Amino acid sequence: MEVKKLTVLGGRDKDGNPEPVRELELKRGTVTAVVGPTGSGKSALLRDIEVLARGDTVTGRKVLVNGELPPEDLRFNPRRRLVAHVTQTMGFLADCTVAEFLEAHVEAEGTDVDPYDVLEVANRLTGEPIHPDMHMTELSGGQSRALMVADVAVIGDRPVVLLDEIENAGIKKHEALDELTSHDKIVVVVTHDPVIALRADVRVVMRNGAMTEIIRTSRSEREAAKLLEKVDDWLLELRERVREGERIEGVEPPEVTTA
Amino acid sequence: MKLVIVSGTPGSGKTAVVIHTLENLVDDHDVAYLKVDCLDTEDHEIVEERLGVPAKAGLAKDMCPDHFTAYNLERAVRWAEEEGADVLFVETAGLCLRCSPYVDACLGVCVADVTLGPKSPAKVGPFLSTADVVCVNKGDLVSQAERDVFIKKITEVNPDCKVIETNGLTGTGCELLAELVEKECPEIPTDMRDVRLREKAPLCVCTLCVGETRVASDLHRGVLRRIDGFMEYRGE
Numbered sequence: 001m002e003v004k005k006l007t008v009l010g011g012r013d014k015d016g017n018p019e020p021v022r023e024l025e026l027k028r029g030t031v032t033a034v035v036g037p038t039g040s041g042k043s044a045l046l047r048d049i050e051v052l053a054r055g056d057t058v059t060g061r062k063v064l065v066n067g068e069l070p071p072e073d074l075r076f077n078p079r080r081r082l083v084a085h086v087t088q089t090m091g092f093l094a095d096c097t098v099a100e101f102l103e104a105h106v107e108a109e110g111t112d113v114d115p116y117d118v119l120e121v122a123n124r125l126t127g128e129p130i131h132p133d134m135h136m137t138e139l140s141g142g143q144s145r146a147l148m149v150a151d152v153a154v155i156g157d158r159p160v161v162l163l164d165e166i167e168n169a170g171i172k173k174h175e176a177l178d179e180l181t182s183h184d185k186i187v188v189v190v191t192h193d194p195v196i197a198l199r200a201d202v203r204v205v206m207r208n209g210a211m212t213e214i215i216r217t218s219r220s221e222r223e224a225a226k227l228l229e230k231v232d233d234w235l236l237e238l239r240e241r242v243r244e245g246e247r248i249e250g251v252e253p254p255e256v257t258t259a
Numbered sequence: 260m261k262l263v264i265v266s267g268t269p270g271s272g273k274t275a276v277v278i279h280t281l282e283n284l285v286d287d288h289d290v291a292y293l294k295v296d297c298l299d300t301e302d303h304e305i306v307e308e309r310l311g312v313p314a315k316a317g318l319a320k321d322m323c324p325d326h327f328t329a330y331n332l333e334r335a336v337r338w339a340e341e342e343g344a345d346v347l348f349v350e351t352a353g354l355c356l357r358c359s360p361y362v363d364a365c366l367g368v369c370v371a372d373v374t375l376g377p378k379s380p381a382k383v384g385p386f387l388s389t390a391d392v393v394c395v396n397k398g399d400l401v402s403q404a405e406r407d408v409f410i411k412k413i414t415e416v417n418p419d420c421k422v423i424e425t426n427g428l429t430g431t432g433c434e435l436l437a438e439l440v441e442k443e444c445p446e447i448p449t450d451m452r453d454v455r456l457r458e459k460a461p462l463c464v465c466t467l468c469v470g471e472t473r474v475a476s477d478l479h480r481g482v483l484r485r486i487d488g489f490m491e492y493r494g495e
Contacts, residue, residue: 047431057434075435076392076421078410084403093376093401104377105404108411144402151404 001074003082003159004028004066006049006186011060013210014041019061021211024204028159031177031187033197036206042190045206046162049188050083051075059209083160084152092136092144099132105155113155121150121179125171127240142170149176153183163189166196170239174199174229195232198225230254260339261346261444264328264361266353266386267370268379272396273350274302275427276370281310282430283437284346291344293317293335295328296352313342325351325358326460332362333451346440351386359385359458366444367457368436370394370425373401373409380412385458388416392439394425394432 006026010019026032026049034042041059048061052075055062062069065082074080094101102115115132122130126146130139139147145166152161161180166173166189173196180187189196197203198221205213217225234254241248267273277292284290292314294302300316307314315338319327328351339347351360361367369390371380374397380387387393393413398406410422421439425432448454465471465481480494 051432051435056438076423076439078414078420078422086403087399092405093374094405095376101404104408108408148402148404151402156403156407 001065001080003186006160007064007067008045008049008211009062009064010211011053011055011057011062013208015208017210019059019210019212021204021214024211024214026160026186026188028184028186029181030202031181031189031200033200033203034188034190034206035192035197035203040206041209042206043164044209045204045211046085046164046188046190049160050085050162052082082158083162084156084158085162085164086145086148086152086166087164092139094136096136097132098130098134098136098139098147101136102151102155105151109155109157111155111157118147118150118154121154122146125149125176125179127170127172127236128243140170146171146176149179153179153185159184160186160188163187163191165190165192170236172236173232174225195225195228198222198228260336260344260447261440262336262362262365262447263346263348263368263440263444264365265348265350265368265370266360266390267394267396268353268356268372268375268383271370271372271375272425272427273353273370274305276394276396276425276433276436277348277350278306278309279425279427279430279433280436280440281306281312281348283434284440285310285312287441288346289342289344290346290348291315291339291342293339293347293349295319295324295331295349297324297354302350313339313344319352323358324354325360328360329456329460332454336447336451346444353386356382356384356386357461359389359456361386361389361391361457362454363457364445364447364454366440367391368394369420370396370427371409371413373397373406377405377408377412380409380416387413389457390417390420391443392421392423392436393417394423394436396425396427398424399426 008024010022012019034045036042044059048057048059049063052063052070053061102118106113106115119132126142128140128143130143177199191197198217201217203215204211265273265277281290290312292306292312294300294316297319303314303316317331335349367390369387371393373395395410423432423435463482465483466479482492484490
């Protein structure tokens, strides 16, 4: 089934009042950020999308696929899953090398993707190079995140990707989002990070379990996002240099004035 | 009455998944819970305390716990009827992986622990391959890719099952299992003589089953299988 868009229909907040935002549209190739304080219902929103809620979850929301209530089968049939979820905590149990891991995933998905394409994308997202013969369990947090983002972008054929707070990962966040949208995914990302929130096309504000506002990223916010990306890349580079044991002296922050 | 039989390896999160599923059912249903275990359990007390539903334990002791479940299923159903239940959950111990506790007229639910790794679905046998619903539990502990591979391996041994990703700690996914219990679980026939196990128990009756403790191989009788695969009946 070709998924062009998802529509989240508003339910109720934690006190049972109708959710202020009645409709949230998620289109392919766009990034939607979900912002709000801890406990405001961000994860529950991701969850509703993941299970294609039909008024039966605690929030009472419904999720439409291409404008219609999807068939039940989409929820339970493991062959028709629409959503990939890159979660906050991520360990690997796999007792194998990166190459073996990716080969196993390619085989499970039944695609003819070259595992080395995934690796190439992953290495663009992280400052610490990942080698195919590295053991999965020795990857750092940043390497794991980069590999998993590349994995869902390149191997998985799921149209919807949910990301849970990738900011703590030590990867090039904006490039990670660009990579996913270039594969024409519907990307929904929970974040507290201005680099990501302002890179998104829209952001949904959560409060007390409800979507309270949809903010379309303004032109000046987009400009700000570009500057933040530079700062972010600069920090990432410093991080790698510190990791390499360098002395950091006389650092200059990047040029952060608008053109 | 609807009968839900839940299996899964020890520690896979069966009880946690059942508790959260029952939470989603208690408002609209009268549920009862039976836990079958080997030597000891307190799961029934936890369920009774948290949910206030009739709960009971059966300890198999010296009997094989899956055979014990099959043998006692009729008693369990009668007990749940007396309690006025319209849904009975039977949670099994699930140990030797060679039996499947599901009967034809039940919803067979297998709780599969994703942290057991991608080889485990091929190993755990009929309680996975004959299940109607497989709950992939503890998925939050691994990556999306590992969940994908694990779920693929499940569908290789059980192509027609429904798959739900559950989290026994937070209860997410259990609302979907509750929904399947309501929609897909058949009514158990009134006459238990019409109810059959989906899978035959493995054939093996040997002298060890009846108390032999010596290991010397020439002392054993019954249906015996050698490590090289040779199988024979030795006895009268």
